[in-house]
Amino acid sequence: xxxxxxxxxxxxxxxxxxxxxxxxxxxxxxxxxxxxxxxxxxxxxxxxxxxxxxxxxxxxxxxxxxxxxxxxxxxxxxxxxxxxxxxxxxxxxxxxxxxxxxxxxxxxxxxxxxxxxxxxx
Amino acid sequence: xxxxxxxxxxxxxxxxxxxxxxxxxxxxxxxxxxxxxxxxxxxxxxxxxxxxxxxxxxxxxxxxxxxxxxxxxxxxxxxxxxxxxxxxxxxxxxxxxxxxxxxxxxxxxxxxxxxxxxxxxxxxxxxxxxxxxxxxxxxxxxxxxxxxxxxxxxxxxxxxxxxxxxxxxxxxxxxxxxxxxxxxxxxxxxxxxxxxxxxxxxxxxxxxxxxxxxxxxxxxxxxxxxxxxxxxxxxxxxxxxxxxxxxxxxxxxxxxxxxxxxxxxxxxxxxxxxxxxxxxxxxxxxxxxxxxxxxxxxxxxxxxxxxxxxxxxxxxxxxxxxxxxxxxxxxxxxxxxxxxxxxxxxxxxxxxxxxxx
Numbered sequence: 001x002x003x004x005x006x007x008x009x010x011x012x013x014x015x016x017x018x019x020x021x022x023x024x025x026x027x028x029x030x031x032x033x034x035x036x037x038x039x040x041x042x043x044x045x046x047x048x049x050x051x052x053x054x055x056x057x058x059x060x061x062x063x064x065x066x067x068x069x070x071x072x073x074x075x076x077x078x079x080x081x082x083x084x085x086x087x088x089x090x091x092x093x094x095x096x097x098x099x100x101x102x103x104x105x106x107x108x109x110x111x112x113x114x115x116x117x118x119x120x121x
Numbered sequence: 122x123x124x125x126x127x128x129x130x131x132x133x134x135x136x137x138x139x140x141x142x143x144x145x146x147x148x149x150x151x152x153x154x155x156x157x158x159x160x161x162x163x164x165x166x167x168x169x170x171x172x173x174x175x176x177x178x179x180x181x182x183x184x185x186x187x188x189x190x191x192x193x194x195x196x197x198x199x200x201x202x203x204x205x206x207x208x209x210x211x212x213x214x215x216x217x218x219x220x221x222x223x224x225x226x227x228x229x230x231x232x233x234x235x236x237x238x239x240x241x242x243x244x245x246x247x248x249x250x251x252x253x254x255x256x257x258x259x260x261x262x263x264x265x266x267x268x269x270x271x272x273x274x275x276x277x278x279x280x281x282x283x284x285x286x287x288x289x290x291x292x293x294x295x296x297x298x299x300x301x302x303x304x305x306x307x308x309x310x311x312x313x314x315x316x317x318x319x320x321x322x323x324x325x326x327x328x329x330x331x332x333x334x335x336x337x338x339x340x341x342x343x344x345x346x347x348x349x350x351x352x353x354x355x356x357x358x359x360x361x362x363x364x365x366x367x368x369x370x371x372x373x374x375x376x377x378x379x380x381x382x383x384x385x386x387x388x389x390x391x392x393x394x395x396x397x398x399x400x401x402x403x404x405x406x407x408x409x410x411x412x413x414x415x416x417x418x419x420x421x422x423x424x425x426x427x428x429x430x431x432x433x434x435x436x437x438x439x440x441x442x443x444x445x446x447x448x449x450x451x452x453x454x455x456x457x458x459x460x461x462x463x464x465x466x467x468x469x470x471x472x473x474x475x476x477x478x
Contacts, residue, residue, distance in 0.1 A: 022145075022146075022362075022379075022381060022385070023288075023317075023362070024146050024148070024197070024362070024381070024382070024386045024398055025319075025361050025362050025363050025398055025400065025450065025452065026199070026226060026249075026290070026319075026361075026398065026399070026400060027146060027148065027197045027199075027226065027249065027386070027398070028195070028197050028224040028225065028226055028247040028248060028249040028286070028288065029224075029247045029249070029286040029287075029288050029315060030193060030195055030246075030247060030286060031195055031222040031223070031224055031245075031246020031247045031286060032246065032286055033222065033246065034246070034283065034284035035244060035246070035284050037217070037244070062234070062237075062238060062281075063238050063241050063242060064238070065242055074214075075241075075242035075243075076217070076241065076242060076243065076244035077241075078282070078283060078284045079284070
């Protein structure tokens with residue numbers, strides 16, 4: 001804590017506080033942490049088994065992930081207070097045949113975990 | 122008076138930063154393979170690298186030694202061309218799971234929509250792409266006729282995501298010097314918010330291409346361009362941290378020159394060497410992750426980086442600006458290290474002399 005105050009006082013003295021967020025030659029800018037981790041599990045409402053191959057989309061973003069053999073998904077999306085997650089069966093009958101579903105998530109923090117049950121068509 | 126006070130305060134600040142030497146920024150040279158053969162390369166990479174890519178587990182074991190990870194700590198994947206690694210997303214996810222943030226430096230050639238989505242999914246936070254001119258001059262430097270179109274497409278994709286802190290770097294040379302205004306307009310049209318301008322130092326392949334290097338008066342022209350365009354505020358343009366620029370210092374960056382190599386910036390290089398920025402002479406390596414504890418090396422070694430008195434040699438020996446410059450950017454010391462490779466301030470002063478004649 002003492003160390004941080006020393007940095008701030010001296011940085012302020014030279015009007016260089018902004019340089020605590022610096023960038024190396026040929027390096028990137030800082031990552032400002034503007035994302036949110038979304039994890040979850042997709043199951044069949046009928047059997048309770050995990051469902052593979054479901055496309056999970058976040059709002060109107062171009063991002064999506066596909067559930068794995070355990071029915072799980074995990075991705076980072078832009079930070080938001082609320083979010084619409086959409087679940088869509090796009091592999092026809094390869095891993096069953098399910099009705100698409102949307103869910104709204106609110107009061108989001110740094111990460112969220114959701115479990116979704118999809119109905120058979 | 123105010124200027125002198127600010128400089129004095131900044132020197133105190135630098136001394137304090139050296140004393141603390143908090144590791145805030147770590148390069149991982151995860152591959153030295155590259156899909157291009159540019160006329161200039163900071164790492165002197167080629168398509169047939171001598172080294173195999175470093176396994177993620179080796180890198181991770183090294184950074185696991187870091188005690189009390191600073192809040193703003195970032196890992197930067199660099200190369201070679203980092204996107205040649207197919208496990209980049211896996212590496213990124215594993216880092217995020219353990220609380221590390223990460224970003225990449227890339228030539229953009231392989232950055233298509235699918236890769237954009239998979240990198241976002243894996244928690245990338247920042248990207249730097251190189252754009253070295255308009256189509257002809259960029260493709261000339263990159264030695265690839267498709268490079269310009271590919272990187273422009275990459276820029277459009279990355280700029281479409283608000284959560285990626287994107288910046289573009291341009292190596293200014295004889296071919297693109299007169300295009301700077303047009304490049305700026307192009308970047309603004311692509312929604313780019315940050316643009317850093319570099320010059321090329323005569324090392325590696327760049328030694329054999331005189332057209333890559335600016336004349337002294339062109340260098341001053343570059344400083345003037347940055348100074349003027351920082352006033353407009355339509356894009357955050359700045360000179361890189363490559364060197365001290367004397368009277369232009371207050372005008373071309375957010376703050377005065379401070380080379381943080383080995384002070385806040387470290388690296389794990391392709392062979393496991395522990396150093397600072399990857400473009401620094403490799404004889405400055407301070408240890409190796411395969412034989413040493415990474416964090417102990419960071420904490421207890423790095424003396425040539427943290428005490429730069431040894432750079433008071435050659436033209437730096439009697440320089441009146443030494444206290445502000447301290448031997449220029451660390452990457453300007455190569456070979457026998459008897460003199461600084463490039464003195465940006467001398468270029469400025471030489472140019473002024475020519476104007477007087």
